[in-house]
Amino acid sequence: MKDTELQHLLKADPERGQRAFYDRFFNYVYTIVFARLKGCAAMEDIDECVGDVFAQCFLFFDKQNEIKGDLKAFTASVARRKAIDTYRRVVRHTSRSVSLDENEEFVSDEDIEDSTERTELRRILYAKVDELGEPDSTIIIQKYYYGRSSKEIAEIVDLTSDNVRARCSRAVKRLRDMLFEAGFSR
Known part of the structure; x- marks a missing residue:
């Protein structure tokens, strides 16, 4: 059904027109709204926003004789605006204030010492690989990082796959020795 036919149906038989409009654009509207709200809103909020989009569209159709332009673009515009409104409402109601009482202690699940040690190990390993x-x-x-096969690597470095396997084996042995010299145990 073309846009003009759908607009005519919305005027001639609003109930059937609204059903046809809903069926045609539901997945499109849901995709737009979900993409905007997925990280911050509950599924109920997303579903409510989708309903609000269609309610807004139907109110507009009742007041206007005809939509100038593409129905899809119009619907996308309404969906984006409603999603932004819902986002603002959800964020405003879920924002939390933190007490700055001196007696309270902030606890993190992250092990800073372990994280720092792993970062330092990665830096040293990368430096040795570069050497x-x-x-x-x-x-x-x-x-080892990208998981490519010898054949794929051979194309990258312009060697045969047998040469890549041999060089890799020797490079791993050299890297092991270099790390041992840097103070890492075997």
Whole structure:
């Protein structure tokens, strides 16, 4: 059904026209609203917003003779605006204030010491891989970080896959020795 036919149906038989409009645009409206609200609103809020979009559209159709332009663009505009309104309402009602009482202690689930240690280990490991030089550092990163096969790596570094496997094996042994010299146990 074309936009003009749907608009005519909305005027001639509002109940059937609204049903046809709803059926045609429900998934579209739901996708727009869900994309805007998925991280901050409950499913009930999302469903309510979708209903509000259609209510707003139907009120507009009752007051206007005809929509100039694309119905899809009009519907998307209403959906975005309603989603923004809902977002503002939800955020305003869910914002929490934090007491700054001196006797309270803030507790985090994150282990700062462990996180810092892992970050430092990654930095050292990357530096040692970089010390291997080319093409060994590229081979190690492509194999162990990106999970690429020897054939794929061979295309990247312009070697045969047998050469890539041999270089990788030697590079891992060299890397192990370099890490041992840097103070890491085997």
